[in-house]
Amino acid sequence: ENGAELLFHKKIVEGPVVGKELPIQFIIYNVGSEPAYDISFIDNDFSNAEFEFVSGSSEGKWETLAPNSQVQTNLTVIPKKSGIYSLTSTVLNYRKTQTSSEFTVSSAASYSGMYVESQADYEKRTSLLIKEWITFFVLCAGAIALPYSISTYYKKNYENGIKK
């Protein structure tokens, strides 16, 4: 079947964390042999009170998309609460030919949901554990310094096992 063939991908780039910016990409690939016309989509998954809008747009409109090319729009939000969120299949409308009055419906169905991680869990998972390492080295230094000081004392104050 010749004509435009759009693949629509709603991509969550990083793992969602509360209070951390979450980039979302809407990427459209034309893998067909003809241009696509009047491309448009609207996504409503992140336009609610649980997400703070930062930048970008959750909808897109393009006049045409050439074959073997791609176009992309970005959206950045900040999740406010941890938990499981449902994601819908974002609907993409386009026309396969310039004169066609019929719209083809496509959808980005890659994700059915996502888990927003709490800040504590995220820090527990990714922390460099600086405090823990410092504590470890301090205790190691203590465990070495005490025997060393005792040994040094004996070297200074005892000669051949007899106190000076």
Add this chain to the structure above:
Amino acid sequence: DDVEITDDEVVQATPTSDVSFSYIFPDNQDKNFAAGSVVEVLVGFTNNADKALNITHIFASLNHPQDFSVFIQNYTRGDFGIAVEKGHHATLAYRFVPSEYLEPREFGLLISLEYQDGAQNFTQTFFNSTINITEKETSFDMDSFFLILLGLGFVGGIGYIVYGKMPKQKKVRTVSKVNKNAVRVETEDETAEWLSGTSAASSKVKSVQKVVKKNK
């Protein structure tokens, strides 16, 4: 029926032919996959049937490039459960990771999609072609690290052997010096003792002679 034929896909009877597929590897459009890195394939599924279809699974396997019946690696089956209405189109993403221990060469890759129409299950392989596994570009390689460590150990061993020969010579000299000192000290002590004595003259003379003999 209008059926999109992907590579060597064989067209089957209705209702399987009521679907068409398209795909793209967004990050590997040249089909070169680095071993050990995530590969993502976007699958386009068009429902040309008279009823809704439900996409249930996507799964993939790596096979021998000349004999696709030889399986080299199976990848985790992806669960979806996406309903596609009549005349609609859906795009799904499937990710897998080729093992980092694969040799860099050509492999056969099969990616299949399972769907059902409520009564029957269907499986369609929409990608059936050879791909190229390349070596992963990494700035720091653990193998190289241990190789360098082995080299350092070898050099250290040689250094230890070379250094081990020199102290022996020094030790010999030290021993000889110590012996000489001891002899001299004894001689002086004996002389002093006899000289300091004042009890008997004859005994003195005899003692002196004895000392001389001992020295000789």
